[in-house]
Amino acid sequence: MHGPETPGTATAADVPDALRPPPGNPRFPAVDGLRALAAIMVLVGHTSFLAGVNGHGQLGQVLSRFDLGVALFFIISGFLLYRPFVAARMDGRPGPGVLRYGRRRLLRIVPAYWLALTVLAIWPGLGGDVFGHAPVYYFFLQDLRIEWIQGGITTVWSLCVEMQFYLVLPLYALAAARFLSGRDAGLQVRVELLCLAALGAASFALRTWAYGDPSPDTISWTVAGSFLWFAFGMAMAVVSARWHGATRRPAPLALIDRRPLLPWAVALVLTAVVSHIGLPTVAPQFYSKGDWFWEHLLYGLIAVAIAAPATIAVLSPGALPHRLLTLKPVAWLGLVSYGIFLWHHPLTAQFIHVQDWTTHGSFVIYTFVVFAVATAFAAASYYLVERPLLRFKDPRPKPPRATPSAPADPDRVELVRAV
Helix, strand or coil, X not given: CCCCCCCCCCCXXXXXXXXXXXXXXXXXXXXXXXXXXXXXXXXXXXXXXXXXXXXXXXXXXXXXXXXXXXXXXXXXXXXXXHHXXXXXXXXXXXXXXXXXXXXXXXXXXXXXXXXXXXXXXXXXXXXXXXXXXXXXXXXXXXXXXXXXXXXXXXXXXHHHHHHHHHHHXXXXXXXXXXXXXXXXXXXXXXXXXXXXXXXXXXXXXXXXXXXXXXXXXXXXXXXXXXXXXXXXHHHHHHHHHHHCCCCCCCHHHHHHHHCCCHXXXXXXXXHHHHHCCCCCCCCHHHCCHHHHHHHXXXXXXXXXXXXXXXXXXXXXXXXXXXXXXXCHHHHHHHHCHHHHHHHHHHHHHHCHHHXXXXXXXXXXXXXXXXXXXXHHHHHHHHHHHHXXXXXXXXXXXXXXXXXXXXXXXXXXXHHXXXX
């Protein structure tokens, strides 16, 4: 079984309800910075596309690949949500309750999304007749048809995939517990990594096979076609649960502990590769099947490399990745990153005219304005709606019962005192 958690991880009392892990589980504070990074990458990817920067020059080649922020979001979800289940199984204790898990997910996702969808449908307006097709857009069915994806908050197709993953995850966790509980930890790790590899490969193959007729297909926009990225995160959760607090760690993990910048160097190299192998810089309908294959695989590997120091490494507080990802402004952006993701895309079209503030147009000013306005909306959503509701993610402890020996009768109390 894995050893005690590394000291220094924040306790539940130290963190906001939005970021509090399930009871009895450690927190990974550097993951807040990963959330911020993923949200900013998605936002910049959209502004660079609308501003016409994608594909122009070295910078444009790299920015055209910033949609890999979605892969990073999925890997974070796979890691954080599965780790409590697998850690409980390896420790031989009960895992998270399914009802409590469901309540935590609904409170985290639904109120903020419904607020953003309603407000944005009124201003600046959304396509797809949101109120006329309310069940589609309010109940996360948007990714099931291409024309629905193009309406509402178009980026929410990935949130629909997340919701599907939330339904699949406890079923997988229960099955894994049924067959692996009580077995040797090493065997559990080997079997589970093989299972996740098989499921991820099957999803990847299905996604690649389905692409092209029609192009793009709907399978690619569901958890069935995106599970590889979640599987990467779940595999990292297995590795973390097994060796996070171990005295002796496998050589690859020990190397990352000593050289935490190494995975980021790998991410930079892979980003350069994916930016210069001729992938289209516009809509998916211009991709070939080979483009679709390589983008999905490389995006997943890049996201794993970016996430590794914050998830499977055991870092000292002085390690550069830890210091960068836990800076207070970065951590705060991670706190409201869900709102930034929800609010930014409709604003990209609304504020594109700010490029005209300069003679030759300014992608930087345009991106900054969209970021600032989206962050303002996200902060308002968090402090006014999300934070009050997220206090109910976990049931409050019941007040202790009076012990049977405690005298409840006031006269009897006085008699006891007199004696």
